[in-house]
Amino acid sequence: MKKFCLVIFTCCSLAAFAQKQDYPIQPVTFTNVKLTDRFWNQRIETNRTVTIPASFARCESTGRVKNFQMAAERQGKFCTTYPFDDTDIYKTIEGASYSLALHPDKKLDHYVDSMITIIGNAQEPDGYLYTARTIDPLHVGPWLGKQRWEKEQENSHELYNAGHMYEGAAAHFLATGKRNFLNIALKNADLLVRTFGPGKRHVAPGHQVVEMGLVKLYRITGKKEYLDLAKFFIDERGHKEYNKKSKIVTENGVYWQDDKPVIDQTEAEGHAVRAMYLYSGMADVAALTGDKQYLAAIDKIWNNMVGKKMYVQGSIGAVGDGERFGDNYELPNATAYNETCAAIGNVFWNQRMFLLHGESKYIDVLEKTLYNGLISGVGLDGKSFFYTNAMQIHDNFNHPDIERERAGWFTCSCCPTNVVRLMPSIPGYIYAQNGRDIYVNLFISGTGDMKVNNKDLKITQQNNYPWDGGLAFTIDPASSMDLNLKIRIPGWAQNQAIPSDLYSYQTPVNQKVEIKLNGKAINYQIEKGYAVISRKWKKGDKVEMNLPMNVQRVIANDKLPDDAGKIALQRGPIMYCAEWKDNDGKAGNIIIPQNTTFTTAYEPTLLNGVTVLKADVKSVNIDEAAQTVTTQNKTLTAIPYYCWANRGKGEMTVWFPEQVKYIELIAR
Template identity: 50%
Template sequence: MSIPPRLLLVFVSLFATAGFAADDYPIHPVPFFQVTVRDDFWAPRIRRNHEVTIPIALKQCYDTGRVDNFLKAAHVMPGEFGTEFPFDDTDIYKILEGASYSLQTFPDPKLEAEVDKLIEIIRAAQEPDGYLYTSRTINPHKLHKWISAKRWEADPKLSHELYNCGHLYEAAAAHFQATGKRTLLDIALKNADLLCHDFGPGRAAYYPGHQIVEMGLVKLYRVTGKREYLDLAKYFLDIRHGGETYNQAHLPVTEQKEAVGHSVRATYMFAGMADVAALTGDRAYLKATDAIWDDIVWRKLYLTGGIGAVGGHEGFGGAYELPNAKAYNETCASIGMVYWNAREFYLHGQARYFDVLERTLYNGVLSGVSLSGDRFFYPNPLAADGKIVRQAWFGCACCPSNICRFIPSIPGYVYATTPERVYANLYVGSEATLRFGSHAVRLTQRTAYPWSGDVEIVVDPAGQEPAGEFELALRIPGWARDEAIPSDLYAFANPAVGHAVVTVNGKPVTPTMEHGYAVLRRSWQAGDRVQLALPMEIRLVKAHASIADDVGRFALHRGPLVYCVEGVDLGGSALAAQLPPLETLRAERRDALLDGITVITAEDGPFTAIPYFAWANRAPSEMAVWLEPAATSR
């Protein structure tokens, strides 16, 4: 599609504002507004998020008093703070972020007017010096139990004042990027300037109790080029020590080597550390995040890409502590894994980060929202007794509002570029306009992924000049390279039969393999067709012997999808289901089931497995991912 000059300039401001340090990510994502999704898998989900999820989330914010809190803070409505948590402000910010992304895809005057109205309500609630935190502003003499009488003082514990700021900044950058309007951005900048005034060497030294302000400040730095925002993000990370493992404040961040504590806080912090590492050149941050990534992927990652095994602190357990029925796997933590792994890729250019991202996206994230788009999971276990159902909303509603903002941003993960290379990271039917180096290229991607492994990318010039010579790097997913994940935590139990095949204009080619990418360098002509065939085989997965719940069990895997069984397909019982012999298993397309899915069935028995993301969309029933093999299975 053609990009309006206004939006193109906004994008440039996000990545190349004058006054930047020379350091930045060596690889840049192609932003969401330059990729139009047109497939049968993601396009309906993005539309459903626009038509169903965002409207019901907005309604919940009105019905539960979240909007009223801003009206009370603006003194246009009487009453006390009306919701349970002081971070409830962020649900509105996250929905505004998602609505902003969505408006770029689906112009919608009614939604845009609603967004404008909410921004005006937020502006009215902001205090004259930029402070914005309705729980205190409504009645500073009757404070929530988590809040100190002094601003910011209780943030390292539970006040969430800085957390609220971070989500405001994320929403403001998205709104400005998508619409070109400064209304929410000006509110955010006024607030960020207050932080720069209050915090820093010789001033307040309270680290954020729930991280995200670091990522938000970096986004404001990208928009404005104001170095103080980046410096403050680094300051918040550097003062983080002398606290608890729960919020990763037990050690200086550059000395941390293991994933501990609350998993959402952790992934948001790791993403912020990656941003600071990229923009300041501080390699100590990079060394730390790399070590923590290894700790998770080798010892603390679920097969679904979920993280956070322990419900008590919503976070990480010890090495190999990965129970199935008690798995917490918060939806927000999976979204955080996507944010962080994308940044690790932009730093390192290795496919393993998008391998983990893809696993989390198709399994851990998508499980968090129903196929109808109006019900949600907070935890995402890998076994269930039939009593677990998705909820319409939660008192702590971080997961539904996070889904709202994340789903419409997915087009921004499909491609990335350097001056002479395009990375195809996700296989999604789409049209994209890319500008990188001296090149302007239009890519049309056609695929039925994740059900089919056949992908075609057509290359055309996007301007008057030919596309020219550059590299196209196709990610060959780990599962297509006989690697379940990039560690020994899980492995395929049956050998691969096929392998990835690349052709150009119908002729087989032998690309250069580099860090999990098949790299094609050529002088591209209009209409060149690159075809990738990935082997969509049914694979059995076995877990590391130290994962107690999975000993003697196997999981089913096909393409990027983890499969599970539900009692509704097996006469009521899934927890006692046995895995039929591998040679009897078949992939079968069922267009009428669960919005159209490919199931795995057995030739000689009543066995049906469905993609994990699709469970709990019918009658409540048992569910299991890891199955004991039948006596003759091998």
């Protein structure tokens, strides 16, 4: 089986052509990182044994596969709801391909090939592949125009489908060495090159991702037309005339990030998933072309998002109407939307921002999202999901956009299949390299293999992260070598809840992280958030670091009214919540006074093994018979946010009041 030469969601050139520009920092490809980590291994294995098979099975049972079969026959009626349902098969093949690269499986390999045959049979002679039209081009749904790409700038998703196909095909080729899916994708991409561009058809894709996919095909083939077309699609934004007076977000271009040219955009805006894919595509094109205007724009947009539009557990996309970013500081808890796909896109984008700039703040955001607002989207069973990720669930409040329990599938099932492709790629986010600079970004047990000046280097991590802050790194060069080891000192370990003033710790802890080299404490410099240890390394050198695992009370910026007078709880990278199951059936009645102290305990049989927080707190209780409201002492149990809703439906909250100043009476 052919090993990956391409990092899953980022870069690294495969083709033999000379690539003059690229990301200055290169990630260590995930196939060169072998995990022994309990926290992540069980999730990756569950993805392999449960999520991928369940995803393929649901693609079959819901008619997604049948759509391709009918398209091959050029007859029938499109039998699912959305024209982008094709992408669920593409994304599942992508995740299966990553899994095959790590864990060869002849049965899965054969099944994937059978799916690719079905896909190929549906492709039209000129390369067009879009089942919603090909099945019966004279009778298409309201999302489609009468002609190809007629409604692409709105909601046909023709180019979106193509983009996910390219990403799936690239992954499959690099995992297996087979060209069967790649050839389908290249035939379609060549059609796009013939159709779109200067002097040809102009369009700003309605749902971005084709830009990222074209870049991946460019990296494989060296065909510059693919990179040029990716940039063309990005530059097309901001030129369509919308009804500027309308307040409806979908009619003024903001929803599509199409209200102004991308280089003039300064805020994270519109549909959150579209935004993440756009900004990731801009980063890819900027890295490969040196476009400084793109860089300036995404820097500003990142600062806006992290400073004014992100939830405390790393989620984005606050508003359900349009699955979009709200205004600055519009982060309501009761109606928080927080699509799982947006969290996945946020990981993609922050990885790219790190590769451009080499600053740890991007990995801080990536880590917060990954350990909290992203993996909350998949149940511990691997086959139940959240499309949205709530901030609070109260018995006396129901909202149509807020999911109270996990589902096995959705009519729009983009999130489960996005999880499928994200999970096996996690090892590729741990290490990165720029010449002799070796970055350790995530603390996940296992080994990473890389080369420095053509000499082998192995780094072995041993830890019990995220539950314990004790970290150990064994450095094993083939022979003595000079290198700069750069270990991320997380922002959360330096009194920074998030790399902005949006959230902060109520009581800062001034505790410098101690680093030992071969058992002796050393002085080190911090550069861009990394502890830098420069020396001639020899086999068996060991670095130890202990991160403070204090329970931190997180407070919000005064401009977030929903969080006023409240705290959230954080320990290490993990955000916590209270769930009904552990707190006498309630979560919305808990008060955590300022003088509260917390204890921690690891419970191996709870929720696949978690560290819980406990504290003596107050609760507000209503005696309906006596018509009285009282407070009483109780013991709070808080669990990691990511694992809520794995034990049934009930109340949950992330933010806790410190005292009661007002009670609103609700009768029902």
